[in-house]
Amino acid sequence: MTISLKSALAQAHSNIALIKYWGKRDEALKLPQNGSISLTLDALWTRTRVTYSESNGPDQLWLNGQLASEPMRLKVQRLLDLLREKEASSSGTPLGAAKIESENNFPTGAGLASSASGFAALALAATAAAGLELSRPALSRLARQGSGSACRSLYGGFAEWQRGESADGSDSFAISIDETPDWDLCMAVLVLNDLPKALSSGDGMAQTVATSPLYPAWLASIDEDLTHMRQAIASRDFSALGELMEHNALKMHATALASRPAVIYWMPLTLELLARIRDLRQSGLECYATIDAGPNLKVLMQERDWPRFQAALAHWHELKALIPCRPGPGAFLVPDALAGQMP
Ligand code: DP6
Numbered sequence: 001m002t003i004s005l006k007s008a009l010a011q012a013h014s015n016i017a018l019i020k021y022w023g024k025r026d027e028a029l030k031l032p033q034n035g036s037i038s039l040t041l042d043a044l045w046t047r048t049r050v051t052y053s054e055s056n057g058p059d060q061l062w063l064n065g066q067l068a069s070e071p072m073r074l075k076v077q078r079l080l081d082l083l084r085e086k087e088a089s090s091s092g093t094p095l096g097a098a099k100i101e102s103e104n105n106f107p108t109g110a111g112l113a114s115s116a117s118g119f120a121a122l123a124l125a126a127t128a129a130a131g132l133e134l135s136r137p138a139l140s141r142l143a144r145q146g147s148g149s150a151c152r153s154l155y156g157g158f159a160e161w162q163r164g165e166s167a168d169g170s171d172s173f174a175i176s177i178d179e180t181p182d183w184d185l186c187m188a189v190l191v192l193n194d195l196p197k198a199l200s201s202g203d204g205m206a207q208t209v210a211t212s213p214l215y216p217a218w219l220a221s222i223d224e225d226l227t228h229m230r231q232a233i234a235s236r237d238f239s240a241l242g243e244l245m246e247h248n249a250l251k252m253h254a255t256a257l258a259s260r261p262a263v264i265y266w267m268p269l270t271l272e273l274l275a276r277i278r279d280l281r282q283s284g285l286e287c288y289a290t291i292d293a294g295p296n297l298k299v300l301m302q303e304r305d306w307p308r309f310q311a312a313l314a315h316w317h318e319l320k321a322l323i324p325c326r327p328g329p330g331a332f333l334v335p336d337a338l339a340g341q342m343p
Contacts, residue, residue, distance in 0.1 A: 006051070006052045006095075006129045006130065006131065007049060007050065007051040007052070007129050008049070008050060008124075008125045008126075008128035008129035008333060009047060009048070009049040009125060009333065009334040009336070010047070010048055010121045010122075010124035010125035010128065010331055010332065010333050010334065011045055011046070011047045011048075011121060011331065011332055011334050012045060012046055012048075012116075012117045012118075012120035012121035012124065012150075012153045012154070012330075012331035012332075013040050013041055013042065013044060013045040013117055013153060013156075013328040013329060013330075013331075014040070014041055014044040014045065014046075014106075014114065014116050014117040014153065015038040015039060015040040015041065015116050015117075015149065015152045015153045015159065016038060016039055016041060016187060016290060016292070016298050017036050017037065017038045017149065017152075017290070017292070018037050018038060018039060018158075018229055018241065018244075018245045018248070018290065019035070019036050019037040019222065019225050019226055019229050019244075019245075019248050020036055020248055020249060020252045020292075021034065021035075021036035021148055021149060021161060022034070022205050022208065022218065022252045022255070022256070023205050023206075023208060023209040023215065023218075023219070024148070024202075024205065024206070024209070026167070026169070027206070029145065029168070029169040029172075030144050030145055030146075030147070030148045030169075031163075031164065031169050031172050032148055032161065032163050032172065033163070033209065033219055034163055034218075034219055034222040035160060035161060035162055035163040035222065035223075035226050036149075036152070036160070036161045036226075037158065037159070037160045037161075037177065037226060037229050037230070037233075038149070038152040038158070038159050038160075038161075039157065039158055039185070039187060039327060040152070040153060040155060040156050040157060040159065040327065040328045040329070040330065041187055041189075041325035041326070041327070041328045042325055042326045042327065042328030042329070043105075043106075043189075043323055043324070043325040043326075043328070044104075044105065044106045044117065044189065044323070044325060044328075045104075045105055045106075045117050045121075045328070046102060046103065046104050046105075046114065046117035046118045046120075046121045047102070047103050047121060047334065048100060048101065048102040048103075048118070048121035048122050048125045049100070049101045049102075049125060050080075050098055050099075050100050050122070050125040050126045050128075050129040051098065051099045051101075051129065052095050052096050052097070052098050052129055052130065053096045053097050053098075053099070054096045055096050055097055056094075056096055056097055057096075057097040058073075058077065058097060059073065059076065059077045059080055059097055059098040059099070059100060060073075060097070060098070060099045060100065061073045061076050061077075061100045061102070062099070062100065062101045062102065063102050063103075064102070064103055064104060065103070075146060075147075076100055076122060076146070078145075078146075079119065079122060079123065079126070079142065079145060079146045080095075080098055080100075080126055082142060082145060083095070083126050083127060083130055083132070083142065086132065087130050087132060095130055098126070098129075100122065100125075100126075102118060102121065102122070104117070104118070106189075106323070115146070115147035115149065115150060115201075116147060116149040116150045116152065116153045117150075117153050118146075118147070118150070119143045119146030119147045119150035119153075120139075120143045120150045120151075120153035120154055120331045121153075121331060122143070122146060123139050123142040123143035123146065123150070123154075123331075124139060124143075124154070124331045124332075124333065125333075127139060127142070128333055136154050136155070136330075137173045137174075137175070138173075139154050139331075140152075140154045140155075140173035140174045141169065141170070141172070141173045144161075144169070144172065144173060144174075145169075148161070149161075149201075151172075151173055151174045152174045153330070153331060154174060154330055154331050155174055155175075155176045155179060155330045156176075156179045156180060156327065156328060156329040156330040157176070157177070157178045157179045157180055157181045157327045157328075158176075158177035158178045158181060158233050158327075159174045159175065159176055159177060160174060160175055160177050160226070160230075161173070161174045162174070162175060176330075177230065177233055178233060179330065180327070181233075181327050183236055183327070184302050184303040184304065185238075185300065185301075185302065185303065185326065185327060186300070186301050186302065186303045186305070186306045186324050186325070186326060187298050187299070187300050187324075187325045187326075188298065188299045188300075188301065188306070188309060188310075188322060188323065188324050188325070189296065189298050189321070189322070189323040189325060190273060190296055190297040190298070190299060190313075190319055190321075190322055191296055191319065191320040191321035191322070191323070192267055192269050192270065192273070192295045192296050192297070192318065192319065192320065193267060193294070193295050193296065193320070194320050194321070197265065197293060197294045199263065199265070199293070200293070201292070201293035204256060204263045204265070204293050205256075205293075207256075207259045207261075207263050208255055208256045208259045208263055210259075211259045211260040212255050212256065212258045212259040212260075212263075213258060214254065214255045214258045215255055217255075218251060218252065218255040221251065225244060225247075225248050228240065228244055229241065229244055229245075229248075232244060238286070238302060239286065241300075242286065242287070242288030242300050243288065245288055245290050245300060246288040246289050246290060248290075249289070249290040249291050249292075250291075253265070253266070253291060265291070265292075265293050265294050265295060266291070266295055267295040269295070269318055270291065270295045270296075270297065273289070273297050273316075274289055274297070276312075276313075276316075277289045277297070277299060280309070280312055285301070285305055285308055285309060285312065286301065286302070286305065287299050287300065287301040287305065287309060288300050288301075303326070306324055310322065310324075
């Protein structure tokens with residue numbers, strides 16, 4: 001008896017939003033209230049292998065070598081079921097149960113965008129293993145339905161997730177702004193806490209949309225932020241990009257803080273480091289911070305300033321890790337010959 005397995009391995013890198021996605025207009029389809037712009041990072045990534053068997057049954061998810069929790073498994077199965085619907089309508093051959101093996105080279109669920117790289121890698125691996133060829137906008141739409149921010153990780157460098165207008169989400173996917181920016185940028189990831197967060201980004205944003213009186217002001221300001229961010233990227237204006245990135249992140253957190261109950265992702269150390277970044281700026285080291293749904297900071301600087309930045313934080317023993325990242329690539333398939341080379 002021959003058992004035919006359909007398998008593919010994909011790698012996707014995490015991305016950090018410069019203009020944040022915060023709030024959904026459709027929870028099930030993961031349609032955003034606002035557009036967002038991100039930078040994909042080279043040093044943080046997920047590798048995911050999807051293998052379909054010929055038998056039916058529940059999909060099995062292994063995350064960093066361990067069987068994943070049931071809620072996580074169900075999120076992944078939901079994405080694969082979307083693909084099964086496509087496959088059934090195109091070839092009529094049903095895809096069997098899948099084994100999904102996923103590894104992150106960084107802490108999972110700690111606000112380092114593991115769901116972004118995770119669902120982008122999953123969308124690409126699951127599609128390739130099924131023998132389907134989808135365009136990048138179609139892959140981006142699929143990844144979006146796993147985790148919104150994942151739709152941007154299909155692309156390298158700077159990407160924009162277009163909010164879209166349609167109710168079915170067909171026009172809500174990411175496009176490239178500049179895949180391989182020739183710009184000496186460094187985004188340093190400061191890990192203060194590497195434990196999974198207590199409140200997911202999805203729950204935090206839902207609570208903000210439902211209860212924060214500042215949410216309408218957040219939404220009203222986004223189109224202008226997007227326009228200015230596109231301009232800063234196009235003109236390579238580091239100061240304008242950094243200032244706006246930090247402003248947009250603090251505005252998102254201010255909006256979340258005003259929720260009832262308050263949505264608070266910061267630790268005392270988060271605020272101390274924000275003050276340190278300001279001091280560094282005043283002393284001539286131009287760097288800017290952004291913060292996602294967690295306590296960790298990401299600090300953007302020009303690559304030449306990285307050694308000084310690293311030295312300035314060297315005595316900060318509470319930091320669990322300091323990871324310098326450059327602009328990274330979009331999601332790609334890993335040839336089987338290279339599959340063993342995990343770090
Ligand atoms: C603060 O994409 O993790 O990082 O769509 O519910 O899975 P879900 O949320 P997720 O939210 C990311 C929020 C953010 C901002 C951003 O990446 O744009």
